[in-house]
Amino acid sequence: MSDNEVAGHARSRMEGAFQPSPESGPTPPSQIYGHFSDENPEMVQFVDADGNRLDTNETNAPYAQIVEEMTSEDARIIYRDLVLVRRIDAEGFALQRQGELGLWPSLLGQEAAQVGAGRALRDHDYAFPGYREHGVAWCRGVPPENLLGMFRGVNHGGWDSNENNFHLYTIVIGNQMLHAVGYAMGIAADGDMGTGDPDRDAAVMAFTGDGGTSQGDFNEALVFAAVTNAPTVFFVQNNQWAISEPNEKQFIIPPYQRARGFGFPGVLVDGNDPLATYAVAKDALDKARSGQGPTLIEAYTYRMGAHTTSDDPSKYRSSAEVEIWKEKDPIKRMRGFMAERNHADEEFFAAVDAEADEIAARVRKACQEMPDPELPTMFDHQYTEYHPLVEAEREEFLAYHAGFAEEGGQA
Amino acid sequence: MSGTRLSLAKGLNAGLRRAMEKDPKVVLMGEDVGKLGGVFRITEGLQKDFGDHRVMDTPLAESGIVGAAVGLALRGYRPVVEIQFDGFVYPAFDQIVSQVAKMHARSLGHLKLPLVIRIPCGGGIGAVEHHSESNEAYFAHTAGLRVVTCSNAADGYWMMQQAIESDDPVIFFEPKRRYHERGETEIDEGGTPELGLYDARVVREGSDATLLCYGPMVKTCLQAAEAAAEEGRNLEVVDLRTLSPLDLPTIMESVKKTRRAVIVHEAQTFVGMGAEIAARIQEECFYHLEAPVLRVGGYNIPYPPSRFEEEFLPTLDRVLDAVDRSLAH
Ligand SMILES: Cc1ncc(C[n+]2csc(CCOP(=O)(O)OP(=O)(O)O)c2C)c(N)n1
Numbered sequence: 001m002s003d004n005e006v007a008g009h010a011r012s013r014m015e016g017a018f019q020p021s022p023e024s025g026p027t028p029p030s031q032i033y034g035h036f037s038d039e040n041p042e043m044v045q046f047v048d049a050d051g052n053r054l055d056t057n058e059t060n061a062p063y064a065q066i067v068e069e070m071t072s073e074d075a076r077i078i079y080r081d082l083v084l085v086r087r088i089d090a091e092g093f094a095l096q097r098q099g100e101l102g103l104w105p106s107l108l109g110q111e112a113a114q115v116g117a118g119r120a121l122r123d124h125d126y127a128f129p130g131y132r133e134h135g136v137a138w139c140r141g142v143p144p145e146n147l148l149g150m151f152r153g154v155n156h157g158g159w160d161s162n163e164n165n166f167h168l169y170t171i172v173i174g175n176q177m178l179h180a181v182g183y184a185m186g187i188a189a190d191g192d193m194g195t196g197d198p199d200r201d202a203a204v205m206a207f208t209g210d211g212g213t214s215q216g217d218f219n220e221a222l223v224f225a226a227v228t229n230a231p232t233v234f235f236v237q238n239n240q241w242a243i244s245e246p247n248e249k250q251f252i253i254p255p256y257q258r259a260r261g262f263g264f265p266g267v268l269v270d271g272n273d274p275l276a277t278y279a280v281a282k283d284a285l286d287k288a289r290s291g292q293g294p295t296l297i298e299a300y301t302y303r304m305g306a307h308t309t310s311d312d313p314s315k316y317r318s319s320a321e322v323e324i325w326k327e328k329d330p331i332k333r334m335r336g337f338m339a340e341r342n343h344a345d346e347e348f349f350a351a352v353d354a355e356a357d358e359i360a361a362r363v364r365k366a367c368q369e370m371p372d373p374e375l376p377t378m379f380d381h382q383y384t385e386y387h388p389l390v391e392a393e394r395e396e397f398l399a400y401h402a403g404f405a406e407e408g409g410q411a
Numbered sequence: 412m413s414g415t416r417l418s419l420a421k422g423l424n425a426g427l428r429r430a431m432e433k434d435p436k437v438v439l440m441g442e443d444v445g446k447l448g449g450v451f452r453i454t455e456g457l458q459k460d461f462g463d464h465r466v467m468d469t470p471l472a473e474s475g476i477v478g479a480a481v482g483l484a485l486r487g488y489r490p491v492v493e494i495q496f497d498g499f500v501y502p503a504f505d506q507i508v509s510q511v512a513k514m515h516a517r518s519l520g521h522l523k524l525p526l527v528i529r530i531p532c533g534g535g536i537g538a539v540e541h542h543s544e545s546n547e548a549y550f551a552h553t554a555g556l557r558v559v560t561c562s563n564a565a566d567g568y569w570m571m572q573q574a575i576e577s578d579d580p581v582i583f584f585e586p587k588r589r590y591h592e593r594g595e596t597e598i599d600e601g602g603t604p605e606l607g608l609y610d611a612r613v614v615r616e617g618s619d620a621t622l623l624c625y626g627p628m629v630k631t632c633l634q635a636a637e638a639a640a641e642e643g644r645n646l647e648v649v650d651l652r653t654l655s656p657l658d659l660p661t662i663m664e665s666v667k668k669t670r671r672a673v674i675v676h677e678a679q680t681f682v683g684m685g686a687e688i689a690a691r692i693q694e695e696c697f698y699h700l701e702a703p704v705l706r707v708g709g710y711n712i713p714y715p716p717s718r719f720e721e722e723f724l725p726t727l728d729r730v731l732d733a734v735d736r737s738l739a740h
Contacts, residue, residue: 128482156517167485168518172509178475179510182482182490189438189464189488216502220475227470381520382555384578388609388656 042256043268043300046275049328051336063279070275072343078274079338080352081115082331085135087356088144091363092134092151096309100367101151105132109272109304112330113237115139116277117205117299120285124192124202126165128180130173132237133207140166144359145366154373173208174215177234180206181221184230184288193231194291203231203288205281211242213255219262222296226263231288233281234259234296237271239303244316259296271301272330275337302328375401417598420590422564423453425598426571427491431461434489437575440467441476441493441529450495451531451590473503477528481510484524489575491527496587498541500530504549511580512555526580527571532560533627533677534724535588537717544714545626545678550582551655551687558655559608560584562629565597566652569604577608584654586627611658613665617647620671620737623662623688625651628675628725635730646734654684662688663695670701671737675725680708702740705733 044060046067047053056064089107096104107114110132118139121127127136134147141164149155150169157168170176184204187193192202212218213236225232236255240247251258259266269280277299284295302325306313338344379394417425431437439454445468448455458466469476473494480490494500500507507528514524534543551558557579561567567585574581606612614629615636622632629650636646649665651658666672672692674685685706692704707725715723 155519156513158517158519158521160521161485161518162521168522170510172505175478175506175510178478178506179482179485182479182484183486184482185479186483186486186488189483190486216472217474217478217506220470220472220478223470223472224475224479381516381518383557384515384520384523387557388659 040268043270044276044280045270045273046279047273047333047337049333051333051338051340053337053340060276060279063276063283066279066282067275070278072341075334075338075341075343076348078115078119078278079331079334079344080355081119081135081139082111082274082334083352084356084359085111085115085138086331087360088138088363089134091360092148093305093309095148095364095367096151101148101309102153103151103308103310105308106303106305107132107134109302109325109330110237110239110299111135112274112334113235113271113277113299113301116274116279117207117235117281117297120278120281121205122198122202122285124165124199125285125289126167126180126183126187126202126204128167128176128183128204128206129169130176130207130209130212131169131171132209133169136205136207137164137166140164142166144363145370148363148367148370152367152370154370173212174217174221177206177208177212177215177218177221178224180204181225181228181230181232184225184232185228187231188229193289196290201231201289203233203285205233205235205285207235207237209242210236210238210240210247210255211245211250212236213258214250222259222262222294225294229291229293231291232294233284233288234294235281236296236298238298238300239271240301241303241307241313241317243307243311244313246317254298256296256298262296264294264296266296266298268298268300271299272325272328272333274330274334416593417564417568418591418593419561419564419567419585420451420453422567422598423561423571423585424455424457425600426568427454427575428457428460429568429600430491430572430575431457431465433572434575435465436487437489437491438465438467438483439491439493440469440480440483442469442471442495444468444493449493451585451587453529453531453585453590454493473499473501474506477503477506477511477526480526480528481506481514481524484526485514485522489525489527491529491575494528494530496538496542497530497532497544497546500528500546503528507550507556507582508553512553514555515579516555523578524580525575525578527574527577527583528580529583529585531587531590532584533586533588534714534717534720535627535677537720540714540716543717543720545676545709547582547584547654547676548678548683551684556580556582556655557609557653558582558584559653560586560626561652562586562589562626562650565605566650568598568600569606570608570652573604573608581608584626588627589630592630606652609653609656609658611649611651611653611661613647613661614650615646615648617645618669619645619647620673620734621647621649621665621669622673622675622730622734623649623651623665624675625654625684627677631725631727632675632730635727635734638727639731639734644734644738657688657691659691659695662692666692666696667699670699671740672696672700672704673707673730673733673737674704675707675730675733676709677724678709679711680706681711683708702737705737707733
């Protein structure tokens with residue numbers, strides 16, 4: 001199926017819905033879809049769906065050097081990340097199906113976007129995720145086990161964000177975009193930007209989805225970052241669906257084009273091309289760190305699975321659409337590229353698969369063995385300092401449970 | 412400035428200045444807080460003395476202001492944000508209740524959010540709509556926040572510094588109609604605060620009934636107590652100062668002594684602070700009470716056009732009327 005036919009799908013989804021008239025209203029959705037195809041001349045790409053290196057052209061030229069400088073070792077790191085992250089995600093999905101997790105938001109299909117962005121971050125940069133950024137978490141060094149607690153219901157995240165400079169997941173769509181900008185304003189105020197010292201200069205990357213771009217907080221974050229020149233990179237993973245709502249319900253102008261209106265550049269990148277996402281993210285982070293201001297990156301990709309394990313995508317999208325995107329699989333693409341360039345041998349690929357098995361087993365075990373929290377800890381950490389109401393209610397709660405113990409029951 | 416009589420506005424300004432002098436991580440942010448000094452001039456002169464990186468004029472976006480302050484706090488700053496008027500905090504409500512209030516707990520204590528959100532509150536200034544609201548109950552209802560309010564210059568001075576020093580997020584209500592009244596109290600800048608941030612204060616001792624109040628109503632209640640005294644009634648007045656946590660021991664001690672309680676606030680009484688306080692008194696002081704706990708507050712309507720506000724807001728006479736009803740039991 002060609003991309004024109006995909007656009008056809010988009011149109012048919014809109015049948016019966018409000019259609020702005022071309023003369024008076026904004027751009028019809030079908031035209032927006034024209035922006036989003038492999039033929040979009042504004043989309044940065046380095047490898048095609050089979051992994052063939054594309055020629056340098058006007059769009060990818062600014063990033064070509066970054067890609068040229070990538071070594072075989074870099075390629076292997078990225079490939080390994082893609083495979084392991086996919087496997088961790090699959091394990092999360094399986095654990096939900098087996099009743100070990102209450103929910104799992106899968107990143108299947110978005111590995112290249114997240115690994116490219118994640119690997120472009122330096123240690124002292126900071127990432128502010130939504131709730132699907134398991135791949136970024138992996139690249140930051142967050143143990144995948146840590147991601148499970150909130151989906152198992154034993155905590156709300158709970159990891160120490162400052163250990164890996166990876167903030168807690170944020171469920172209220174858009175909130176984290178502002179936290180990221182505030183943090184970046186702090187970096188600038190600390191003078192940790194534009195010094196030229198690579199061990200000092202830092203930037204922040206803020207993640208959200210295509211639906212998230214409609215939120216007030218997203219737009220306010222863009223304003224704040226622009227006027228403060230805060231070293232922020234906004235990374236929008238356009239996986240084309242916000243639960244059941246397609247792009248045309250979220251915007252008329254695609255997010256990357258919108259950035260200009262806020263006063264900084266927006267870049268559209270093929271979100272299934274790991275070399276392109278890495279190069280574009282690295283370029284934007286370098287600029288932010290050196291004091292050249294924010295960038296918005298729109299990684300055009302696709303959510304292969306359901307929105308979360310509670311979702312039923314068959315109600316709103318066609319399987320034909322999913323089939324098209326299967327062909328653009330990031331791992332297949334990376335492997336093709338590596339074969340073409342002789343970046344790795346079969347032994348390497350087999351070793352990565354074996355490592356994926358090990359990590360999956362480790363994550364599974366950690367999940368199954370994750371203890372339920374001790375009851376009174378529910379009252380812990382509500383405030384940093386003594387709070388009489390919390391303490392009174394903790395006492396009440398303990399006394400209530402002690403009552404059962406005295407009756408000979410189980411507390 | 413030691414020993415001078417100040418307005419609440421000047422007390423707050425001095426408190427902010429002192430906090431900024433003590434800790435270079437304290438930064439102020441909000442709409443018009445820089446050159447103008449805020450629409451109420453609470454931050455007057457601070458940008459001139461501390462620079463625009465520490466007193467930041469922000470875009471006109473309340474969620475943005477609070478959300479960015481969260482990020483700054485995560486980076487190690489101690490932001491103090493100004494919301495221009497009570498009625499404009501709602502765009503930031505999501506950030507406050509979803510993020511500010513919960514960050515410490517959801518990180519299992521790893522992250523601290525030393526953030527102060529200043530909100531000029533209440534009516535009585537003849538303003539247009541959305542400029543006179545008392546929305547403290549929304550915030551007191553939100554676990555994870557601390558909520559305080561001052562009523563005089565000395566409290567403004569000390570409580571502001573204490574709120575900024577707190578590692579918990581604090582919602583700081585400033586009664587705007589009292590901003591520019593000359594204080595009865597003096598500030599000894601070199602001294603130490605008389606009370607903790609979460610302590611109530613008995614501002615007038617009495618034996619016949621307790622008036623429980625805060626913010627703008629402290630002055631009204633003190634006037635009511637004086638008027639009552641002329642009729643031979645001896646009212647105790649407690650300035651709550653802290654709304655979350657409530658200083659229950661001080662409240663209960665007073666009510667057990669006078670056996671009668673009237674709670675006075677500007678906000679609508681329905682599901683307001685008074686409802687919580689009345690319920691607590693009923694639980695703890697049932698056998699001490701001579702009369703039902705009464706409330707005087709706003710009616711259950713949106714804040715009315717200002718020509719009505721004298722009828723909407725508790726006046727000295729409405730307070731005295733409630734005292735009469737209490738003493739009639
Ligand atoms: C403020 C808010 N509204 C609604 C939701 C419920 N919700 C969760 S995910 C989602 C869709 C998000 O779509 P998008 O931003 O495209 O991100 P994606 O899930 O596709 O990665 C919605 C509506 C929410 N979490 N937060």
